[in-house]
Structure formats: C-alpha cells, structure tokens
Amino acid sequence: MIELQDITKSFGDKEILKGVSAVMESGKVNLIIGASGSGKTVMMKCIVGLMTINTGKILYDQEDFTAMEEKEKKLVRQKIGMLFQGSALFDSMTVEQNVMFPLDMFSRDTLRDKKKRVMECLERVQLKDAAKKFPAEISGGMKKRVGIARAIVLNPKYLFCDEPNSGLDPQTSLLIDKLIKELTVEYNITTVINTHDMNTVMESGDHIVYMYQGKKQWEGSNKDIVFSKDQKLNDFIFASEFLREAKEMRQLDLFKDGSWRDQLKKD
Amino acid sequence: MEFKFFYHFGNFLLMLKGMFSRPENFKMYWKQFMQQCVDIGVGSFGIVFIISLFMGGVTTLQTAYQLVSPIIPKSTIAQVVRDTIILEFAPTLTSIVLAGVIGSKIASELGNMRISEQIDALEMMGINTKGYLIAPKILAATLMIPVLVAIAGFLGIWGGKEAGVLSGVLSSEQFMQGLRQEFKAYNVFFAMAKSFSFGFIIASVSAYYGYNVQGGALEIGKASTTAVVVSCVLVLFMDYALTAILL
Numbered sequence: 001m002i003e004l005q006d007i008t009k010s011f012g013d014k015e016i017l018k019g020v021s022a023v024m025e026s027g028k029v030n031l032i033i034g035a036s037g038s039g040k041t042v043m044m045k046c047i048v049g050l051m052t053i054n055t056g057k058i059l060y061d062q063e064d065f066t067a068m069e070e071k072e073k074k075l076v077r078q079k080i081g082m083l084f085q086g087s088a089l090f091d092s093m094t095v096e097q098n099v100m101f102p103l104d105m106f107s108r109d110t111l112r113d114k115k116k117r118v119m120e121c122l123e124r125v126q127l128k129d130a131a132k133k134f135p136a137e138i139s140g141g142m143k144k145r146v147g148i149a150r151a152i153v154l155n156p157k158y159l160f161c162d163e164p165n166s167g168l169d170p171q172t173s174l175l176i177d178k179l180i181k182e183l184t185v186e187y188n189i190t191t192v193i194n195t196h197d198m199n200t201v202m203e204s205g206d207h208i209v210y211m212y213q214g215k216k217q218w219e220g221s222n223k224d225i226v227f228s229k230d231q232k233l234n235d236f237i238f239a240s241e242f243l244r245e246a247k248e249m250r251q252l253d254l255f256k257d258g259s260w261r262d263q264l265k266k267d
Numbered sequence: 268m269e270f271k272f273f274y275h276f277g278n279f280l281l282m283l284k285g286m287f288s289r290p291e292n293f294k295m296y297w298k299q300f301m302q303q304c305v306d307i308g309v310g311s312f313g314i315v316f317i318i319s320l321f322m323g324g325v326t327t328l329q330t331a332y333q334l335v336s337p338i339i340p341k342s343t344i345a346q347v348v349r350d351t352i353i354l355e356f357a358p359t360l361t362s363i364v365l366a367g368v369i370g371s372k373i374a375s376e377l378g379n380m381r382i383s384e385q386i387d388a389l390e391m392m393g394i395n396t397k398g399y400l401i402a403p404k405i406l407a408a409t410l411m412i413p414v415l416v417a418i419a420g421f422l423g424i425w426g427g428k429e430a431g432v433l434s435g436v437l438s439s440e441q442f443m444q445g446l447r448q449e450f451k452a453y454n455v456f457f458a459m460a461k462s463f464s465f466g467f468i469i470a471s472v473s474a475y476y477g478y479n480v481q482g483g484a485l486e487i488g489k490a491s492t493t494a495v496v497v498s499c500v501l502v503l504f505m506d507y508a509l510t511a512i513l514l
Contacts, residue, residue: 077391
C-alpha cells in the first residue's frame with residue numbers, strides 16, 4: 001500500500017501539486033487521471049522518487065519514503081517495477097537482454113535460472129518468439145509488453161505505469177490493460193497507472209484519483225464514476241455526446257440489475 | 268555569463284561526486300567499462316591511424332622545406348619531427364580529433380538515453396546512473412586516450428620517415444640517426460600526462476552535457492556540439508597550462 005499525505009510540489013513560483021492525499025491499495029489497479037497539465041505525471045514521478053516533494057509524506061507500507069536516505073530509497077526502488085510512456089527499452093540490447101538486465105544487476109541466480117525467469121516473463125506477455133529481436137525491430141505494443149516483462153521480472157511489490165496505452169490501437173490497449181490487471185491480482189501488486197485513456201478507466205479502474213489543477217478533485221471506482229455528480233469529472237470523462245449517451249445507458253443497466261441501490265447508500 | 272559558468276562548474280563537480288558509490292554489481296560495471304574501452308579505443312583507432320600518418324608526413328616535408336641551410340645535418344629533420352610529434356601533435360591534435368569523435372558519441376548517447384527515459388528506467392531500478400553510465404566512460408577514456416596517443420606518436424614518426432624517404436628529403440639511416448639524437452624520455456612522460464588530462468576532459472565534459480539534456484532530438488544535437496566545442500577549448504587551455512607548468 002502506498003499512502004500520500006498532503007504532498008505539494010512547486011517549480012519556482014508555479015505550484016503543480018497542491019496538497020494531495022490519497023491511498024493506493026495493494027492488489028488493486030489504482031488510476032491517476034486528469035487533463036494534460038493537471039499534475040498527474042509530476043505526482044507519479046514524486047511517488048517513485050524521480051522528483052522530490054516540497055512538503056508532505058509518501059509512505060510505502062507505512063515506511064516514510066520521503067525521510068529515507070538515498071541508500072534506503074534505492075532498496076525501495078528495487079521493489080518497484082515501472083513501465084514508461086515510451087517503454088524506455090535499452091536500444092543496444094535484445095528483448096531478452098532488456099528483460100534480463102534487472103536480474104543481471106540484482107540477482108545472484110545462475111545464468112540458467114535467470115534465462116528461465118526471463119522466458120517465464122516473456123511467455124506471460126506472449127513475446128517468447130521475440131526474445132532475440134532488438135527494440136527497433138518490434139512494434140509499439142510489443143515494446144510496451146517487453147517493458148511490462150522487464151518491470152515484473154524481479155517480482156515487484158509496486159508497479160507503476162506511465163500512460164501505458166499512449167500511441168496504441170484500441171485492441172492492443174485493451175490487451176495491455178488486461179495484462180496489467182491480471183498481474184496485479186495474480187501477484188497482489190500495488191499498481192498505479194497514470195492515464196487519460198477512458199477504456200482503461202472503465203475497464204481497470206478499481207480505484208481512481210481524478211486530478212484537477214494540481215488538486216485531488218474526485219476519488220472512487222469505475223462503478224462510482226457512472227453515478228458521479230461531480231461536474232468537472234463528468235466533463236472530463238464523458239467529454240463527447242456519444243460517451244454521455246453511453247453513460248446514461250450504463251446507468252440504466254445498473255438500475256435494472258439493482259447496483260444503483262448500493263450507490264445510493266454510498267451517496 | 269560568469270554566473271552560468273559557476274552554475275555549470277558546480278553541477279559538473281556534483282556529477283563527479285555522484286559517481287562515487289558502491290557498485291550494485293561489480294561484474295556489470297566491469298562489463299560496461301570494458302565495453303567503453305572497446306568503443307573508445309578500438310572504435311577510434313581508424314581515424315587516429317589516418318591522421319597520425321599524414322601528420323608525421325606533413326611535418327617531415329614542412330621541416331625539410333624550412334631547414335635549407337647546408338650546415339644543418341639532414342638528421343636534424345628527424346629530431347624536429349620526433350619532438351614536435353611527441354610534445355604536441357600526437358597528444359593535442361589527436362585529442363582534438365578524439366574530442367569530436369568520442370565527445371559527440373558520449374554526449375549523444377547519454378542525451379538519447381535521457382530523452383527516451385532510459386536513464387529514468389535505470390534510476391527506477393535503484394541503479395546509480397552516474398556511477399554506471401558516466402564513470403566507466405571517464406575511466407575508459409583516461410585509459411584509452413593515452414594508448415591512442417602513444418600509437419599516434421609511433422605512427423606519426425613512422426609516417427614522417429616514410430614521407431621523407433619517399434620524397435627523397437632524407438635517407439632512412441639519416442632519419443633513424445636523427446631519432447636517436449638528444450632523446451629525452453621526459454618528453455614521453457609529458458605527452459602521457461597531457462593525454463591523460465585530455466582524456467578526462469573529453470569524457471567528463473561530454474558526459475556532463477549529454478546527461479543533462481532536456482527537451483528533444485534538437486537538444487541532443489545542441490548538447491553534442493556544445494560538448495565538442497567546450498572539450499576542444501578546455502583541451503587547448505589545459506595544453507597551455509601543462510606546458511607552462513611541466514616544461
């Protein structure tokens with residue numbers, strides 16, 4: 001579990017994060033959503049320690065990450081897997097070498113065991129056949145999957161994904177979402193995804209934090225979104241006429257199957 | 268301007284300080300160091316081979332052109348060629364060329380890694396990126412550039428001899444006799460001291476500009492150019508300073 005307590009971050013006079021508090025639960029897909037410039041990327045970089053916050057606390061399983069020495073932070077980072085927006089694969093290495101890199105650096109296993117683990121991860125992302133290829137020889141969706149394989153190879157406790165669906169077609173996006181969701185449940189990982197892909201929001205959002213102008217505007221699940229009365233959230237999620245109609249239809253479905261009662265109780 | 272100089276100098280020192288930490292895996296660091304030795308040493312050998320030969324040849328012909336007095340023996344040409352190459356041409360000219368070859372490679376490689384988030388990915392794995400990416404490059408350059416300079420010295424003198432003999436300026440025996448006249452081993456030490464310093468400057472300055480790239484592809488190009496220009500200027504400054512101190 002990751003806990004954010006009233007974190008702020010500024011660049012010069014510009015305040016990007018204005019006292020954000022949230023809890024990212026383990027075994028769940030936690031989404032940070034928001035328009036461009038709302039502070040979600042900065043928030044993710046602060047959580048993983050690529051940027052330092054001005055005030056507040058970030059707790060990893062009750063341990064204060066912000067108060068840690070660099071050595072301790074490195075140890076926490078070794079429990080983190082991260083999928084970057086552009087995949088961030090090492091160009092000079094093959095797919096297999098990319099996935100094996102964290103093992104080479106941190107594991108004392110034999111080469112045979114390491115290769116076995118790499119193949120397991122590549123099989124998990126359905127890329128066993130691409131093991132000997134270089135990043136330049138594979139598609140964007142495949143690169144993302146290699147990035148996921150590299151992120152999970154050390155069995156991380158926390159998985160961070162920065163816009164995992166950017167630049168991908170809808171089908172590949174769904175495949176990536178499904179994969180991340182499965183891995184989260186399978187290994188009981190605390191997954192945090194930074195996205196503005198509505199498919200991801202509706203399909204995988206166990207817990208969603210909506211950021212608006214550096215503040216947490218709304219928090220809930222993908223089911224709550226359908227009934228949310230927050231105007232800013234609705235304007236962001238259901239931006240088009242088509243999506244607004246889809247929302248009404250979904251509300252109707254939930255009304256029929258009785259889910260609306262639970263929602264009313266919550267409200 | 269002055270403020271910017273101190274800003275860069277301070278950041279540069281912090282970068283160097285940041286390299287010193289216990290390696291996460293010594294074997295991987297060693298592998299990276301050896302890879303850099305191959306890239307810098309073997310990768311630059313071709314250009315060093317060509318410029319050294321021509322540098323030696325041209326020096327012989329120009330020295331012969333200027334030493335027209337009948338009282339100066341022909342072997343003096345070889346002596347001048349030897350000292351010019353060992354003291355100045357091999358270390359400085361080779362390093363200026365290597366600043367272009369190696370400096371731009373280091374800056375663009377690190378810049379590309381920064382832009383494509385590969386450096387962030389390494390940081391996220393808990394790796395000291397300054398130690399893993401920059402330190403092996405600086406160590407490899409400070410080791411391999413003196414080796415390349417030594418090779419450039421030998422090739423330059425050999426090229427000078429061949430040019431002299433082929434053009435009929437002096438015989439092979441006269442050249443060999445001149446090479447042995449008043450040879451000072453200290454000059455070789457001086458050349459090595461210079462090339463060691465130049466190697467450090469080229470790799471560290473280029474790594475600094477590459478590692479701190481912000482923006483996109485255009486900025487990688489700019490960082491590469493700046494790295495080469497600053498390296499060349501600093502090599503020339505250092506050349507003067509060391510000459511004034513050591514000779």
